[in-house]
Amino acid sequence: MPQQIQTVVGSGLPLLLDDIDTDRIIPARYLRCVTFDGLGEHAFEDDRKQMAGHPFDDPRFQGAEVMVVGRNFGCGSSREHAPQALVRWGIKAIVGESFAEIFFGNCTSNGVPLVCCTPDQLKQLAQALEHDPQGKVEVDLVGREVRFHGTSGNSLKFTCVIQDGARQSLTTGNWDFLGQLVEAADQVRETATKLPYMSNFAQPG
Numbered sequence: 675m676p677q678q679i680q681t682v683v684g685s686g687l688p689l690l691l692d693d694i695d696t697d698r699i700i701p702a703r704y705l706r707c708v709t710f711d712g713l714g715e716h717a718f719e720d721d722r723k724q725m726a727g728h729p730f731d732d733p734r735f736q737g738a739e740v741m742v743v744g745r746n747f748g749c750g751s752s753r754e755h756a757p758q759a760l761v762r763w764g765i766k767a768i769v770g771e772s773f774a775e776i777f778f779g780n781c782t783s784n785g786v787p788l789v790c791c792t793p794d795q796l797k798q799l800a801q802a803l804e805h806d807p808q809g810k811v812e813v814d815l816v817g818r819e820v821r822f823h824g825t826s827g828n829s830l831k832f833t834c835v836i837q838d839g840a841r842q843s844l845t846t847g848n849w850d851f852l853g854q855l856v857e858a859a860d861q862v863r864e865t866a867t868k869l870p871y872m873s874n875f876a877q878p879g
Contacts (some may be wrong), residue, residue, distance in 0.1 A: 677847055678844075678847040679849070680815050681813065682740060685735070685809070686738055686740045686822075687730070687739045688735075688803045692744040692745040692750055692771075696749070696753050698718065700753070700759040700862060701716070710755065710758040712762070713755060715763075717730060717760055718730045723740060728814055739764055740765070740811040741760070741770075742799050743770040746771075747773050748781075752777075756777060756780070757784050757786055761784055767786060767789070773779070773788050778807055783845065788836070789813055789820060789836045790834060795820075806828070808825045809823055814872060815836060815844055818834055819830045819832065
């Protein structure tokens with residue numbers, strides 16, 4: 675059955691920078707791969723070499739599932755490798771100020787919700803994660819809210835914005851095209867029997 679994504683809950687990773695392009699998310703030399711397997715370990719590889727203590731190397735944020743980013747995240751070339759690398763690193767949702775359109779579509783097609791909050795809200799959320807890395811971030815697509823649940827009982831709650839089409843696609847499972855095909859396997863087989871090229875164009879007897 676197609677996977678319905680209505681809420682994502684997990685630890686968070688703050689990367690509150692603007693205009694992070696897809697070449698920074700996954701360097702171009704990794705675009706030659708035949709499959710996406712193993713891309714996760716190379717996410718932000720060049721940035722991590724140049725920036726000591728990069729959040730993707732910070733032990734406090736290992737295993738994080740929700741990224742907190744700035745404005746225009748995912749700009750640049752339209753490579754699907756960028757969301758694939760983040761997914762394989764473990765990211766399941768991204769909260770930011772705004773996202774590049776093609777990157778947004780690629781993430782939605784991979785079942786990764788992207789929601790928008792204000793700069794002030796993102797700053798509060800990033801600061802909360804810096805002070806309490808074990809706290810949980812909850813991205814609620816149905817309620818259109820982002821919540822932070824701290825380990826000491828502190829909490830934050832913000833209204834978030836997500837495109838209606840993406841929200842409907844994710845919450846109903848319609849983003850999962852493979853899942854839809856598997857669920858409709860009987861209909862696929864029935865349709866295949868009616869296609870001439872599936873039987874060498876044999877005339878019905």
